[in-house]
Amino acid sequence: MIEPNGHFCNDCVVRGAAVCSSLNATELREFEHLGRRVHFDSGETVFSEEDITTSFYNVLEGVMRLYKLLPDGRRQIVGFALPGDFLGMNISGRHNFSADAIGVVTVCQFAKAPFNRFIEDRPLLLKRINELAIRELSQARDHMVLLGRRSADEKVATFLLGWRERLVARKGLSDTVPLPMSRQDIADYLGLTIETVSRTFTKLERHGVIEIIHGGISLLDPARAEAMAAA
Amino acid sequence: MIEPNGHFCNDCVVRGAAVCSSLNATELREFEHLGRRVHFDSGETVFSEEDITTSFYNVLEGVMRLYKLLPDGRRQIVGFALPGDFLGMNISGRHNFSADAIGVVTVCQFAKAPFNRFIEDRPLLLKRINELAIRELSQARDHMVLLGRRSADEKVATFLLGWRERLVARKGLSDTVPLPMSRQDIADYLGLTIETVSRTFTKLERHGVIEIIHGGISLLDPARAEAMAAA
DNA sequence: ACCCAAATTTGATCTGAGTCAATTGGCTTT
DNA sequence: AAAGCCAATTGACTCAGATCAAATTTGGGT
Numbered sequence: 001m002i003e004p005n006g007h008f009c010n011d012c013v014v015r016g017a018a019v020c021s022s023l024n025a026t027e028l029r030e031f032e033h034l035g036r037r038v039h040f041d042s043g044e045t046v047f048s049e050e051d052i053t054t055s056f057y058n059v060l061e062g063v064m065r066l067y068k069l070l071p072d073g074r075r076q077i078v079g080f081a082l083p084g085d086f087l088g089m090n091i092s093g094r095h096n097f098s099a100d101a102i103g104v105v106t107v108c109q110f111a112k113a114p115f116n117r118f119i120e121d122r123p124l125l126l127k128r129i130n131e132l133a134i135r136e137l138s139q140a141r142d143h144m145v146l147l148g149r150r151s152a153d154e155k156v157a158t159f160l161l162g163w164r165e166r167l168v169a170r171k172g173l174s175d176t177v178p179l180p181m182s183r184q185d186i187a188d189y190l191g192l193t194i195e196t197v198s199r200t201f202t203k204l205e206r207h208g209v210i211e212i213i214h215g216g217i218s219l220l221d222p223a224r225a226e227a228m229a230a231a
Numbered sequence: 232m233i234e235p236n237g238h239f240c241n242d243c244v245v246r247g248a249a250v251c252s253s254l255n256a257t258e259l260r261e262f263e264h265l266g267r268r269v270h271f272d273s274g275e276t277v278f279s280e281e282d283i284t285t286s287f288y289n290v291l292e293g294v295m296r297l298y299k300l301l302p303d304g305r306r307q308i309v310g311f312a313l314p315g316d317f318l319g320m321n322i323s324g325r326h327n328f329s330a331d332a333i334g335v336v337t338v339c340q341f342a343k344a345p346f347n348r349f350i351e352d353r354p355l356l357l358k359r360i361n362e363l364a365i366r367e368l369s370q371a372r373d374h375m376v377l378l379g380r381r382s383a384d385e386k387v388a389t390f391l392l393g394w395r396e397r398l399v400a401r402k403g404l405s406d407t408v409p410l411p412m413s414r415q416d417i418a419d420y421l422g423l424t425i426e427t428v429s430r431t432f433t434k435l436e437r438h439g440v441i442e443i444i445h446g447g448i449s450l451l452d453p454a455r456a457e458a459m460a461a462a
Numbered sequence: 463a464c465c466c467a468a469a470t471t472t473g474a475t476c477t478g479a480g481t482c483a484a485t486t487g488g489c490t491t492t
Numbered sequence: 493a494a495a496g497c498c499a500a501t502t503g504a505c506t507c508a509g510a511t512c513a514a515a516t517t518t519g520g521g522t
Contacts (some may be wrong), residue, residue: 068376072462076376089365096369123354126361133364134320138327140371145299145307147378148422152479183500191379196479198501214488231303383509414470427509429471445518 007037012108017084017169018058022128034115035108040101047088048098055109056088062105063180066097067188077189079139080181082166086132088112103180147191150231155190156200157228160210164219178216204228238268243339248315248400249289253359265346266339271332278319279329286340287319293336294411297328298419308420310370311412313397317363319343334411378422381462386421387431388459391441395450409447435459 009015009028023031037060040046046057049068064081078097081087090096119126146155164177179186183201187194201217204210209225211218219225240246240259254262266289271277277288280299295312309328312318318338321327350357377386395408410417414432418425432448435441440456442449450456 068372070380070462074380076379078372078375090369091362091366097372123357126354126357130357130361130364131322133361133368135322137364137368137371140368141299141309141328144309144374144378147375148307149301149305193480231301424510
């Protein structure tokens with residue numbers, strides 16, 4: 001669902017953190033016309049793997065799950081996108097993962113061709129996009145280590161601390177960690193089953209490391225969580 | 232070990248495939264002075280995780296393993312680098328993985344500062360670097376699916392086919408697949424143990440899918456390998 | 463060609479996480 | 493407030509892959 005363009009980049013919640021932080025006031029005014037705000041309801045798919053890429057997306061509000069499916073239905077969540085994240089870049093001309101809204105999401109959508117044309121003579125914007133890609137690549141490698149070499153306990157503890165850490169940048173540090181995604185989402189992100197995630201949460205709670213609360217957890221003993229995560 | 236600069240980009244084996252493919256003849260002549268060829272013997276470390284980044288590297292010859300270690304010594308290989316691959320980009324100013332030579336390796340080494348200065352006013356080079364990063368990101372996501380959601384049999388079959396595929400681009404299609412890396416390297420790449428990798432190789436051979444030969448395998452039944460990989 | 467050290471394979475056993483199967487708990491609808 | 497529904501939890505059992513322990517093969521150096 002597209003809303004009429006009654007928005008301005010200057011008021012944008014992610015201005016400064018996002019891809020557009022590399023633009024000056026003049027450029028921003030031109031850039032403004034390229035993007036339009038689009039809302040998605042909980043569970044809606046923003047784009048699917050193998051779809052031809054027609055747009056890029058800048059997340060403004062909400063959380064998205066980014067995932068790949070195997071032919072038999074097994075799912076691997078390759079990341080969660082938060083406000084400021086930029087989605088849709090690829091070489092093949094097709095998306096290489098799918099993206100769903102977890103809860104209500106607002107994105108700034110850019111048609112591919114005009115966006116690419118805009119980049120053409122803005123090396124600073126390209127540089128910014130490159131930085132974001134390199135940062136993501138580093139995160140992807142960290143996640144490979146988690147998937148390939150960590151135990152279930154370590155995976156869950158690492159996830160909770162990492163998720164909290166990501167929220168710090170946007171909402172400030174807090175021991176209350178909202179988890180908008182389902183247990184199944186967490187399992188598919190960590191390469192575990194839903195039962196193992198649930199059992200591990202319960203175990204962490206029994207040991208006084210976390211308290212399971214509605215819609216998230218409360219981190220009671222960050223030090224012990226760190227110890228579990230580090231191995 | 233550094234050799235005196237008796238080389239020219241125009242003769243370079245990876246010219247065309249590598250990062251420098253985006254440069255014209257004039258630029259290339261200037262670029263030439265930035266890089267120097269460096270050789271590494273088998274097993275030598277080119278750079279280590281957490282080292283401050285002082286150089287970027289363009290692989291010219293040989294194979295490298297790129298890996299991360301956990302404090303207790305567990306290792307995850309995040310990729311193998313082949314000629315044409317560009318290494319060393321990061322945001323933090325420190326390498327986020329280590330890189331060793333597997334067999335003899337030649338790289339084209341660029342000091343970070345002059346390279347970054349050279350990029351500054353060459354948006355096409357930046358664009359090329361960005362493309363490489365985005366391609367790697369896509370590969371990283373594919374590998375996450377493998378690590379998180381595939382069985383040992385699928386992992387090994389997928390690895391053999393994927394490795395063969397990468398060699399196609401450089402050496403042409405062949406059913407003889409050289410495997411310069413050790414079984415331990417393969418295990419650490421696939422999130423398995425060396426024993427499981429070895430058993431799976433043996434199993435594939437027993438089923439007539441591959442033949443284990445000196446320094447690699449021969450792919451006897453690509454179709455069946457594909458079937459195993461796809462699940 | 464021979465020796466030693468390392469890499470690989472093979473075998474036996476164990477276990478962490480998966481699978482299968484109920485419950486339980488929270489929300490929404492009526 | 494009862495019923496229905498889906499997500500999450502819990503329990504019992506299984507199994508794929510890990511671990512532990514030998515062989516066996518390979519390769520490099522003399």
